[in-house]
Every structure is written in C-alpha cells, then in structure tokens.
Amino acid sequence: MEKKAIKNKVDKKAKKALNLNVKQDNQTDLFCANIPNISKGGKNMDTNKRLTSRAKDYSQWYLDVIAAADLADNSPVRGCMVIKPNGYAIWEKMQSILDAMFKATGVENAYFPLFIPVSFLSREAEHVEGFATECAVVTHHRLEKDSSGKLVPTGKLEEPLIVRPTSETIMYEMYAKWINSYRDLPLLLNQWANMVRWEMRTRPFLRTTEFLWQEGHTAHATREEADARARQMLEVYRVFAEEYLAMPVIKGQKSESEKFAGAVHSYTIEALMQDGKALQSGTSHFLGQNFSRPFKVKFLDQSGEEQFVWQTSWGVSTRLIGGLIMTHSDDKGLVIPPKLAPTPVVIIPIWASAEEHKKVLPVVEKLAGEIRGLGYAAQIDDRDLRPGPKFFEWEKKGVPIRIEIGSKDLVKQSVVMVRRDTGEKQEVGITGAAAFVKTLLDRIQADLFAKALKFRDENIREVETYEEFKQVLQEKGGFLSAPWCLNPACEARIKEETKATTRCIPFDQRKETGKCVICGGKSEGRALFAKAY
RNA sequence: CGGGGUGUGGCCUAGUUGGCUUAGGGCGUCUGGUUUGGGACCAGAAGAUCCUGGGUUCGAAUCCCAGCACCCCGACCA
Numbered sequence: 001m002e003k004k005a006i007k008n009k010v011d012k013k014a015k016k017a018l019n020l021n022v023k024q025d026n027q028t029d030l031f032c033a034n035i036p037n038i039s040k041g042g043k044n045m046d047t048n049k050r051l052t053s054r055a056k057d058y059s060q061w062y063l064d065v066i067a068a069a070d071l072a073d074n075s076p077v078r079g080c081m082v083i084k085p086n087g088y089a090i091w092e093k094m095q096s097i098l099d100a101m102f103k104a105t106g107v108e109n110a111y112f113p114l115f116i117p118v119s120f121l122s123r124e125a126e127h128v129e130g131f132a133t134e135c136a137v138v139t140h141h142r143l144e145k146d147s148s149g150k151l152v153p154t155g156k157l158e159e160p161l162i163v164r165p166t167s168e169t170i171m172y173e174m175y176a177k178w179i180n181s182y183r184d185l186p187l188l189l190n191q192w193a194n195m196v197r198w199e200m201r202t203r204p205f206l207r208t209t210e211f212l213w214q215e216g217h218t219a220h221a222t223r224e225e226a227d228a229r230a231r232q233m234l235e236v237y238r239v240f241a242e243e244y245l246a247m248p249v250i251k252g253q254k255s256e257s258e259k260f261a262g263a264v265h266s267y268t269i270e271a272l273m274q275d276g277k278a279l280q281s282g283t284s285h286f287l288g289q290n291f292s293r294p295f296k297v298k299f300l301d302q303s304g305e306e307q308f309v310w311q312t313s314w315g316v317s318t319r320l321i322g323g324l325i326m327t328h329s330d331d332k333g334l335v336i337p338p339k340l341a342p343t344p345v346v347i348i349p350i351w352a353s354a355e356e357h358k359k360v361l362p363v364v365e366k367l368a369g370e371i372r373g374l375g376y377a378a379q380i381d382d383r384d385l386r387p388g389p390k391f392f393e394w395e396k397k398g399v400p401i402r403i404e405i406g407s408k409d410l411v412k413q414s415v416v417m418v419r420r421d422t423g424e425k426q427e428v429g430i431t432g433a434a435a436f437v438k439t440l441l442d443r444i445q446a447d448l449f450a451k452a453l454k455f456r457d458e459n460i461r462e463v464e465t466y467e468e469f470k471q472v473l474q475e476k477g478g479f480l481s482a483p484w485c486l487n488p489a490c491e492a493r494i495k496e497e498t499k500a501t502t503r504c505i506p507f508d509q510r511k512e513t514g515k516c517v518i519c520g521g522k523s524e525g526r527a528l529f530a531k532a533y
Numbered sequence: 534c535g536g537g538g539u540g541u542g543g544c545c546u547a548g549u550u551g552g553c554u555u556a557g558g559g560c561g562u563c564u565g566g567u568u569u570g571g572g573a574c575c576a577g578a579a580g581a582u583c584c585u586g587g588g589u590u591c592g593a594a595u596c597c598c599a600g601c602a603c604c605c606c607g608a609c610c611a
Contacts, residue, residue, distance in 0.1 A: 199610060353569095390571090416570080
C-alpha cells in the first residue's frame with residue numbers, strides 16, 4: 001500500500017514536470033520575439049489572445065477560431081453546443097440564401113414532428129440499420145419524485161418514440177395520405193429543423209449530437225424526373241458552396257458503402273479543408289421506390305394505373321459553418337466570405353480627444369450611411385477602447401473589411417481600408433470610399449474562392465498503384481484520384497489500412513479504363529479518396 | 534462498448550509525506566480613472582459545494598472505498 005502511494009506520487013511529479021516542459025515550449029512557440037518580461041509586475045502576455053497556429057495543432061486551431069470569433073460555446077449537455085449570436089447570424093445568412101434558391105426551383109417549406117414512432121424507422125431495412133445505433137429514444141412522458149426526492153421517469157409509452165435522426169419515415173407516412181393522383185405530383189417540400197444523432201465523438205459544427213439543417217423531400221411520377229431532381233438540388237448546393245461560401249466542391253456519386261441508408265444513389269459535394277482532409281458538405285439522394293413501397297406512397301397515373309412514387313431527399317447542415325471556417329480562416333482567426341458575412345464592413349473611428357471624436361464621428365456616420373445605402377450592413381465601432389484591441393477583435397471575428405477614420409484622414413480627405421483576408425492596407429479617397437467598398441468586397445469574394453480552388457486543385461493527386469497511394473496519402477494528404485473497380489472489398493481494405501475512404505466518384509472525369517489501385521481488376525474510371533471529417 | 538488518463542472560480546494552475554488554507558497565483562471578466570493610428574497603465578471588485586457520496590481522524594482538497602463526469606485512442610458518423 002505504501003509502495004503504491006509512493007509510486008503514485010512519483011508518477012504525478014513526473015507528469016507535472018512533463019506538463020511544465022510542454023507549457024514552456026508552447027510559450028516560446030507562441031510568442032517568438034517581443035515577449036514582455038514575465039517576472040515584472042503583472043505584465044504577463046495574455047495567452048488567450050493568440051490562437052494556436054494551424055501548423056502546430058490543427059484541431060486546436062479550429063476550436064480556437066470558434067472561441068475567438070465567439071461563434072459557439074460548449075453546453076452542459078454532452079455533445080451538444082450552444083450556437084452564439086455571431087455563429088447563428090452566419091447560419092441565418094445561409095438559411096436565407098438557400099431558402100430562396102430552393103423556392104426558385106418550386107420547393108415549399110413545411111414542418112414535421114420531432115418525434116417518430118420507432119416502428120416507422122424499421123420499415124426500410126437499410127434505413128433502420130443505418131440509424132438504429134445512434135437514436136435518442138423517448139420511452140416515458142412524465143417525471144415523478146421517488147422516495148429520496150429524485151425525479152424519475154414514469155408513464156411508460158406504449159410505443160417508444162425516437163428523436164428524428166432524419167425525417168424520411170415520418171414525412172412519407174404523411175405523403176402517403178396526401179398523394180393520390182398524378183396531379184398531386186411532384187410534391188416538393190423542405191423543412192428547416194434540428195436533428196439528433198447520438199454520435200460518439202463530436203466537434204462543434206462538424207459533428208454534434210444535435211444539429212440544425214434543412215432536408216428536402218420530393219416525390220415524382222417517374223424515375224427520370226426524381227433522379228433529375230436529386231441532381232438539380234446537388235447543383236444548387238454546388239452553386240451555394242462555390243458562389244457564396246467561396247468553397248470549391250467536387251460533385252460526384254457516393255459508393256455503395258458510403259451512400260445514404262435507404263438510397264438507390266447518393267450524390268455529394270466534397271470539399272477539401274486546409275489540413276488536407278475532406279468534408280462532405282451536402283448530399284442529395286435518389287431514393288427510388290425504396291420508401292414509397294413500404295410507406296405505400298402511391299398514385300393513379302393518367303391511364304388509371306396504380307404506381308409507387310419515385311423520391312428524393314437532400315440536405316445541408318450547420319456543418320457548412322465548419323467548412324467555411326476550415327476553408328478560409330487563418331492563424332489570426334475567422335475569415336468570412338463577404339456574401340456570408342453578417343457584418344461585411346466595420347468602421348473604427350480614431351480619436352485622441354473629445355474634440356477630435358466630435359469631428360471624426362459625423363464623417364464615420366456619413367460613410368456608414370453611404371455603405372448601407374449600397375446594401376451592406378456596415379457597423380460602427382465607437383466603443384471607448386483603444387484602436388488596437390478593436391482591430392484584433394474584428395480580425396478574429398472575420399469581418400472582411402475594416403475602415404479606420406481618424407483626424408489624419410480628415411486632413412487628407414481619405415480613409416484607411418484593410419482587407420481581412422490579405423491584411424492589405426490602402427488609403428481611399430473619402431468621396432469614392434463607399435463605391436470602393438463594393439468593389440473590394442466583390443474582389444475579396446472572388447479572391448477567396450480562387451485561393452481555395454488553387455489549394456484544392458494542388459491537392460488532388462492521381463495515383464496508379466497502392467504503394468503510391470499510401471505514400472502520397474501519408475506525405476501530402478488531400479484528395480487521391482485512383483482507378484477503382486467499384487468492388488466494396490477494395491474500398492474496405494483501403495479504409496482499414498489507411499483510414500482513407502472513397503469520397504465520391506466524380507461526375508466530371510475523363511473516360512479511361514485502368515487497373516484498380518488495390519486488386520488490379522478492371523476499372524472504368526477514378527474515384528476520389530481522402531481522409532475525411 | 535473495449536484500452537488509457539484526468540477531476541481545485543470561465544480558463545491555466547499552486548497546494549496532495551493530513552494542521553501554517555479564512556484554498557494561493559496568473560489569465561480572462563466587471564467598475565472607476567488615465568489613455569486612444571495594432572493586444573496599454575493604475576486602482577478596486579466579483580467569482581470555488583476543492584466532481585459526488587460514504588468512511589478513517591481531534592482535524593481531509595490531501596488518506597481509504599464506491600459512484601459519477603469529462604478527455605484521449607479504437608468502432609460509428611452530415
């Protein structure tokens with residue numbers, strides 16, 4: 001016993017020494033030069049103000065960006081996060097843009113229940129298998145105090161309810177009621193909702209137990225029409241990802257093993273993050289009649305014959321915020337593409353005295369008004385803080401353009417404009433400033449996409465042999481484009497041995513016959529492999 | 534669900550051979566003042582069931598037992 005105690009002590013001591021070393025390393029790494037003398041009266045550098053660099057620890061950097069930009073906070077509930085106003089504003093922006101895009105294709109919004117009878121899930125065999133292991137289950141509907149005063153569930157439900165992990169089943173139960181004739185088709189509905197999937201390992205925005213998304217569910221008279229709709233919505237996602245998020249994506253089809261549980265085909269847009277890992281950013285599924293048969297979603301066609309409908313479902317989630325962060329942000333913090341920035345421009349008045357403040361502020365307000373007149377939500381930061389901390393704050397929050405106006409500028413009749421993405425600073429005449437904001441925002445949007453595209457393209461590598469595959473994956477990461485025979489066994493082996501998965505079989509690729517990178521069997525084209533989030 | 538680890542204010546932590554602890558410090562936060570073109574300074578303040586329960590003891594953050602939570606590595610995944 002004594003021995004054990006001593007051993008513990010030694011372990012602890014050793015661990016502490018280790019921790020100390022690590023910490024010292026961190027400090028030297030983080031602060032390089034300009035380290036204020038730590039020993040002198042309370043002059044400690046504030047470690048929380050600088051983010052972990054991407055090179056040092058990419059996952060920590062990701063968490064730091066979220067904290068620094070005040071996007072989200074951990075919640076007391078395991079695996080669930082609180083989306084704070086700064087983060088939610090981005091989601092609202094995404095919602096409003098996507099919602100308009102959906103509606104432009106004829107889709108209407110509706111809302112279906114959070115709870116689904118557990119029996120619904122099991123009507124489609126693959127579907128239940130795909131989701132059964134990650135369902136939150138409601139079994140009781142009441143709490144009562146037990147003898148010790150603790151609240152315990154009572155009132156057992158006849159049939160347990162699951163909290164929706166996706167809504168195919170509950171929606172199609174209703175569709176069966178609503179669809180009777182070919183005249184009721186196509187039915188094109190979407191809902192904005194929260195979902196629960198009981199994940200083992202979670203990361204803010206990328207994978208949380210509860211998440212927000214939209215799910216579109218359509219029903220059609222023919223296979224061709226449904227498949228075309230699935231592809232059409234994937235294209236909507238591509239446009240949104242590339243033109244708004246400035247995040248280049250590759251459209252393609254999921255392999256049999258990676259497709260949605262219950263789908264005939266799953267289509268996907270895949271993006272590449274700065275650390276060389278792929279992010280599945282949106283999916284659209286051709287469901288065939290896999291659900292319409294068990295849920296009896298039938299209609300009478302023009303010749304009076306009874307038919308099952310052909311269906312699609314498609315969705316994107318708050319995961320896109322994770323994609324946005326990891327596509328553009330840097331070691332200084334978040335970078336938001338202008339089209340998604342809740343605040344695209346911040347104006348910071350600079351003054352040294354009350355009189356200066358009085359002179360500067362009207363100029364600031366006038367410019368803000370002009371910029372707002374052009375449709376951009378310019379914000380004025382007139383807080384009584386020194387300019388430096390304000391600059392850093394807006395930088396961390398990813399605001400695309402910062403404008404500084406002080407008395408020096410009044411003399412020159414100009415303003416200082418700073419790009420968040422490049423850090424580039426320039427003086428702009430005050431009369432043309434508002435117009436230039438528009439020009440500059442458009443340029444930033446385009447540059448962000450171009451930069452991400454360049455990175456993405458530089459990180460797609462064609463490999464022909466498994467040796468090459470493993471080597472490139474380990475040394476460089478990114479997307480690997482490799483010939484594949486479509487055999488799930490080859491795919492499984494790659495996953496097992498390298499952790500890389502098939503991301504998709506890109507739509508857009510040249511015709512070629514080759515040899516499967518694993519088995520050497522005949523391949524008709526290439527699949528894209530990567531380690532993924 | 535397997536393997537490993539950790540529990541002290543929001544965060545990082547000191548203390549852990551039981552008493553010098555009324556639990557100390559740093560960061561952050563808040564207030565007032567001085568400041569104001571890149572993370573400033575001064576003064577003050579708030580904030581802790583030392584994970585929980587039980588036990589040993591005159592005395593427990595510290596020792597013992599049980600439980601819980603969280604983290605990491607696997608399996609799973611938008």
